[in-house]
Amino acid sequence: MENFIPYGKQFIDEDDIKAVVEVLKSDFITQGPKIKEFEEALASYVGAKYAVVFNSGTSALHGAYFALDLKKDDEFITTPMTFVATSNAGLYLGAKPVFVDIEKDTGNIDISKIEEKITDKTKLLSVVHYSGHPVDMEKVKELADKYNLKIVEDACHALGAKYKNERIGNCKYSDVTIFSFHPVKHITTGEGGAVLTNNKEIYEKLLIFRNHGITKDRFINNPDGDWYYEMQYLGYNYRMTDIQASLGISQLKKLNRFIEKRRNIAKIYNKAFKDNPYFDLPVEKDYAYHSYHLYPIKLKDKYKEKKAEIFRSLRKEGVGVQVHYIPVYLQPYYQNLGYKKGLCPIAEDFYKREISLPIFPAMTEKDIEYVIEKVFKVFI
Ligand SMILES: Cc1ncc(COP(=O)(O)O)c(C=O)c1O
Missing domain, CATH: 3.90.1150.10 (Aspartate Aminotransferase, domain 1)
Structure with a gap:
């Protein structure tokens, strides 16, 4: 077809290309200095304490639910008006998604209908800022506090959006916020994602989960040498590469x-x-x-x-x-x-x-x- 305008597409310029090529010529092409640099830049942009980057928004969601202790037979409340990943990531952990209907105008979860779906098994609320329009987070937090529930913001559509004049991702009203860096999203790393949080314990658990559940400090057993490492959870290889992170850093400057x-x-x-x-x-x-x-x-x-x-x-x-x-x-x-x-x-x-x-x-x-x-x- 002569003229075909897709619904979404990445924007890559010469600076992006230069940033990636620099990493390709360096000593580290995966999990080198660019990962931390991207994480710090992201956390600073949205106003959260910690960021952990993942190799997709989906793995970031999996990590977030894991870090919030979502387990087999727990229930979590979410919206049906989302990509399957929001709900699938809970299924990976054996938990049960409970769907709550949406608002007609924004397409976001209808907060007034959440309470009737809360049971003894409900562990967390996972809300999606559909299309980039923030959910009314103050109301979500009020409800979560009343029932002692955790809050996940799936902000895969909402990097750069603001709620009450503050950036989505600052986790003021949630335990964690997730982003995706798929090419149709606001910035891209090819595939990629991130979890933002202000909680140090969650942050440390995310770092371990991303790397097979392996830690190199805070051991359970006594180390028998400097090479020692320990696997404490069943984690995954969900690591982002330095090649991707360098693209992310460059893209973030243009956000x-x-x-x-x-x-x-x-x-x-x-x-x-x-x-x-x-x-x-x-x-x-x-x-x-x-x-x-x-x-x-x-x-x-x-x-x-x-x-x-x-x-x-x-x-x-x-x-x-x-x-x-x-x-x-x-x-x-x-x-x-x-x-x-x-x-x-x-x-x-x-x-x-x-x-x-x-x-x-x-x-x-x-x-x-x-x-x-x-x-x-x-x-x-
Ligand atoms: C709302 C939502 N959640 C999660 C995801 C999953 O992100 P990714 O494609 O980076 O795994 C997407 C991506 O399309 C999404 O739109």
Whole structure:
């Protein structure tokens, strides 16, 4: 196809390439000095004490749930309007995801519906800042404190977003925050992820989990030599490489510009599509500074049944739309676990209406105009 604009894409410049090449020419290509440097830069950017980088957002989630002691037969509350990884990472530990329906406008978990799902087995709340719009975290924390629950923020969509004027990732209202550095995200390391926390114990457990459960200090047994190491948990090889971390450091320097660009594209879309009769636009609540990982539109009643046709026509016109998301529990694997259709009606309805339009920093004015023109063409 001549012109095809994807829904999301990385932005890599000469500085990024130079940073990666420098590492390739150095002595360390994995777990060298760049890992710590990236972790410190990330922690400082979001305003948290500690960062531990992982080789994906998914492994970061696995590490976070592990560090918060999520175990077999525990329950954790989450949203169905997310990528499967948010919930899968709990399944890895034998825990049971409990899905709570979402808000119609933001697509975020409906906090008013959490309490009725809390049981004696509930261990933690894992909330997702859907599309980059922060969840109302003060309310989540109030609830978690009442029932003594841990809080995970899956902020894979929300690096650079702010809640009540403070950066997502500072963990003011949570135990840990997770980011992903997949190429469609705000910054990329190819594959990659991170866990942020202000808790030293969680931080140390994450470092060990990332490296097979092995530690080189704080031993259980007596060391019999300087080579001694000890495996204390069943961990994984979830390490990020220095090659990736160097790209992350370089990308992070451009993050504010990337966010501004995304917000500007959203502003242009908002203006062009204002009061249109076909679909509703994303919202930005007064407590939110949206980072627009996605620009999700929601078809109005009249067009809902035509979603597949509209989606196909937009793709045919070179507008690389996507859908975020099929509610997690509707996946065959989850259906086999016993989750039933109808569990979260608002999420199911949201899915029937939602289409994500292209939004990424490398989009040109021409690209944006092209998308707007083709969207109107398909509907009219
Ligand atoms: C909300 C959410 N959580 C978790 C993940 C998993 O991140 P990764 O692809 O880096 O493993 C993603 C990635 O798409 C995501 O969007």
